[in-house]
Amino acid sequence: MFELQAHHAWQHLDGLTKPSRSLGQLEGLACRLCVIQQTLEPRTTPRRLVLFAGDHGVVASGVSAWPSEVTGLMIQTIVDGKAASTVFARQFQAETIVVNVGTLHGFGNIAGSGTIAYREARVRAGTRNLDHEPALTVEEFEQALAVGREEARAAAQSGHRVVLAGEMGIGNTTPSACLAMLLGNVPLHEAVGPGAGADAAAIERKRAIVERAVARSRSVGPSQPRQAIAGVAGLEIAAMAGFYMESHRLNLTILLDGYVATAAALIAEHLQPGTAGSMLAAHLSAEPGHRRALEALNLKPWLEWQLRLGEGTGALLLLPLLDAAAAMTTQMATLASLQAAGGAS
């Protein structure tokens, strides 16, 4: 079977009416998109953002600047269309679904004032505190993975071509740091950063907690990878991992967000090697461990804008540039046609 490789894409891009490589990184982005979609006519629409929400027991150990209640409040803000993610999703025409995989309290059916869908699929009321015990059992972890898988299938069935996952979960940079260490070999001092605004004392606390939790997961042994991962995961993180795995299997193009999303990508790549081959890393987060975690996935970030909000915002901001890359690839005249028309030498 013919495989479209990077040099095929470059051959096409270098034949368009512009000095060779004069669109810099946009051309690199276009090349990567062509290789992922295995075509010189890549498509970036329709696209869907799935926002996975969950709470984290470790918040009780003082790792976050915000209380867990904020997760629920933000879900309402998202559904109302007034959170950063939903503002950007509207701007860039990404259909949005919020999936509650496990906040402390459920919402039943909230319609909100917006047109953003909400689905309640809570596996449990937040994770256990990974400071004291494994955050999730293997069974709970698998259930959360399955929630994500279903969302990927639903996106594919609705004809979406590009998918984005975002997360909302106060405290979730702590499990992400554990996963970056466990699966991406990111060293402790880089893996643990300020997240959504922890101060120096909280970062020290967070570092000690992460170190202990990772040691516990490592002691589980390599024969039990799911148990080791589940012990330091989050419900929304596991769901994102399942979403990525199934999206890859269904040939959807995945736009990866920041640090928490990348922790989920590390799980996905570990459980289903090759998954990262469908991914574009939208941006390099301000969270210090992100660069190494992306390197572990062999991914290059495109925007370096010091974003650290989550909710899929970084992935959303790359979306119009991905559109431009696709439009450049498919809509520009070729140098050959220009020469035929008038004789550039």
Add this chain to the structure above:
Amino acid sequence: MFELQAHHAWQHLDGLTKPSRSLGQLEGLACRLCVIQQTLEPRTTPRRLVLFAGDHGVVASGVSAWPSEVTGLMIQTIVDGKAASTVFARQFQAETIVVNVGTLHGFGNIAGSGTIAYREARVRAGTRNLDHEPALTVEEFEQALAVGREEARAAAQSGHRVVLAGEMGIGNTTPSACLAMLLGNVPLHEAVGPGAGADAAAIERKRAIVERAVARSRSVGPSQPRQAIAGVAGLEIAAMAGFYMESHRLNLTILLDGYVATAAALIAEHLQPGTAGSMLAAHLSAEPGHRRALEALNLKPWLEWQLRLGEGTGALLLLPLLDAAAAMTTQMATLASLQAAGGAS
């Protein structure tokens, strides 16, 4: 009169439902936009791209990898909607007008197959060769400035809020290098780069030519700034300068493109100090002199994607991110409303 300053914008942005400054550079962009437009409700639509085209006598001295005929061929490609700039302009809803300020040959009325307007306002058939004599007389320079001014007035009259200028002119990084030296104090070895693909020998030739031309302009003396500038300018560059000056006067927000556009901005700021206060520098070009030229204007570039195509492409690529910055500023919920709704501490 109340003046909206950066700290007013930050106060607003820090009160939105996100951790403070967690959207990184996008918040910086939003702050700058608010200050330029003097409002916390900035607007980025409608917007117009004006592409100024002109030829350069200095091409005869071998500074470019492309012959002057390409300027005309590219105008046709642009009007047909198949050049990079027009592909992006369509993608990001920027109305486009091509203004021919002085290519070697005119076109009369070309309708093309696209919906892009074309206006012929040729001041002369290309500039003189600045390697041997002043490129333009003061009168020609003033006429080209006036063409740009008219375009700014037309854009304002049509209700446009954001304006972009782009250029098409084989050989125009040579006058741009002269202007960067003359008006931005950029040193020779940085001012002269490869442009649209000159090789090492051509860069050496270009450097010697630029050095001589700048020395000639400097010898004109500071009492004759317009004569000094005209001697190393281009018709499309002068028109862009006039476009920027009048756009600033009419309170339009200016998205600045790459090196050639910045050379025009240096003229505009020199002739009408304060003009750069209406500008956002969309990107840092791969052309080595660009960083210093922007510094001379006290402008910070937003995208660093190694673009070097021109035609306004860099400015166009920032446009959706500027949209996102404006949407964030005006459409997100405030933390105060979130606290009222449910009690984040």
